[in-house]
Amino acid sequence: MHYIFQNKIKYITPFVAMLVLWGCGEEKPKEQQLADETVITVRLDSVKTASRSEPIRVAGAVASSEEARLSFKIGGIVSKVLVKEGQAVRKGQLLAVLDMTEIDAQVKQAAFAAEKSERDFQRVQNMLNDTAATLEQLQNARTGLDVNRQNLDIARFNQSFARIVSPIDGTVTRKQISEGEFVGPGSPGIVVTSSRRNDWVMRVNVSDKDWARLKIGDLAQVHLDAYPEEIFKGTISSLAQSADPVSKLYQAEIRIDPAGKRFATGLFGKVEISSSQSRTYAVVPVESIIEGNGNTGYVFVNENNKAKKIPVKIGYLDGNSVLISEGLENVKQVVTSGSAFLTDSVELRVKN
Incomplete structure (x- = not known):
């Protein structure tokens, strides 16, 4: 019995030695292992473009069109x-x-x-x-x-x-x-609004880019907090020709049809303006967006085989795609697969 056990050891020992030698031969240098661990494999996707007539969404308050x-x-x-x-x-x-x-x-x-x-x-x-x-x-x-x-x-x-x-x-x-x-002279005193019916407007402030997309006569839908189940029809009746010196925004006035409802100055609501002009957006897969918060987010791009984090402004979602209004003007590709594991300046390995 003792002889058999010794024979088994005699035959196993050379085999184990071969495994050890093989393992030593395959082991990579420590520097190479660290380099492999810091390289992230990613997939890139092309940035496409699309034209959309996206509604302009803003908020404002109801007022009389004639106000003294x-x-x-x-x-x-x-x-x-x-x-x-x-x-x-x-x-x-x-x-x-x-x-x-x-x-x-x-x-x-x-x-x-x-x-x-x-x-x-x-x-x-x-x-x-x-x-x-x-x-x-x-x-x-x-x-x-x-x-x-x-x-x-x-x-x-x-x-x-x-x-x-x-x-x-x-x-x-x-x-x-x-x-x-x-x-003092000219100090605010008393505000009087007209008692005429059907002369209600909503005054809203829009950015310069949205202002450029609007024109007199564009249609709008008004949603008032006082009437949550109602949608009121509106039309742009005037557009400011200069921006507010503080906010840098332009005022637009939307005439509203009350449709028999009782209106009062100060009613708060939101409005969707249907612009007659389309706008070009950058289109990327939804999985390329990271740290999305409201209409802001980030994407990663490949810059000389290193990750670069770019802030973007989100227009809106369209199925599995995201329409980007700002941030990707000169970008041709974004990281999709693997973007969740990236940090700024980490090395990339692009997977075909």
């Missing part, structure tokens, strides 16, 4: 505010008035100055006739009279604008002044 933003021309203390928010008013109705004490005094002061200038002019004219005054003195008196008459006109004009009067029939939608408050 009223204020005092001059500064002063508010004496009376005769209306409240939500109150119906008529054209020509007095809404608010300033304390007239100082304003009336300025008018009287200007009137006295004009009267004195009139007397001075008459006196110099009589003296000129008696050769007791010169022509230059008469001209100076005439100039003083004209100046003081103009000052009186200005004082009376300001006196007439020390009150706010509604220029239209409508509703007070905003009251931004209170009795006893000091207001």
Whole structure:
């Protein structure tokens, strides 16, 4: 028995030695193993293009197409505010008035100055006739009279604008002044919106690229939070010709058909505008998008056999494809298979 066991060892030992030698011969250098571990095998896919007339989606608030933003021309203390928010008013109705004490005094002061200038002019004219005054003195008196008459006109004009009067029939939608408050010239006072029906609009802000795609008459669908089950028809009625200096956005006005529903200024909603102009998008497989969040995401591209992460702006999904609106202008291929394992600058091995 002992002899048999020794014979088995004798035959097995050379075989094991061969395996060890074979394994040693196949073992790669450590540097090569590390290099293989940092190279990621990926598949590339071509970036295609497609033209789409994608709706422009924005949000805004309902307002009357005729809206009067009223204020005092001059500064002063508010004496009376005769209306409240939500109150119906008529054209020509007095809404608010300033304390007239100082304003009336300025008018009287200007009137006295004009009267004195009139007397001075008459006196110099009589003296000129008696050769007791010169022509230059008469001209100076005439100039003083004209100046003081103009000052009186200005004082009376300001006196007439020390009150706010509604220029239209409508509703007070905003009251931004209170009795006893000091207001400066042109400070926001009272907003009155027209009471005419079917004159409702939604004012929205769009980017320069979306503005370029729009034109007067483009159709829109309006979804209001107040009427979640309703879709209101709209038409673009005006487009701003200059951007807001702060937001850099352009205002578009959409006239809305209320379809018998009760509207009010300030109703919030979203709108989809059907642009008459198509737009070209870069089209990539959905699996190429990583870290997608809303309308932003990233893709990897092959740059000299290294991964490069690029931010993109997502237009919308179309089946198994993603339409990219920004970010892939000069890119011909993106990584699809293997993109989830990549980091910036990692080496790539492209699989055919």
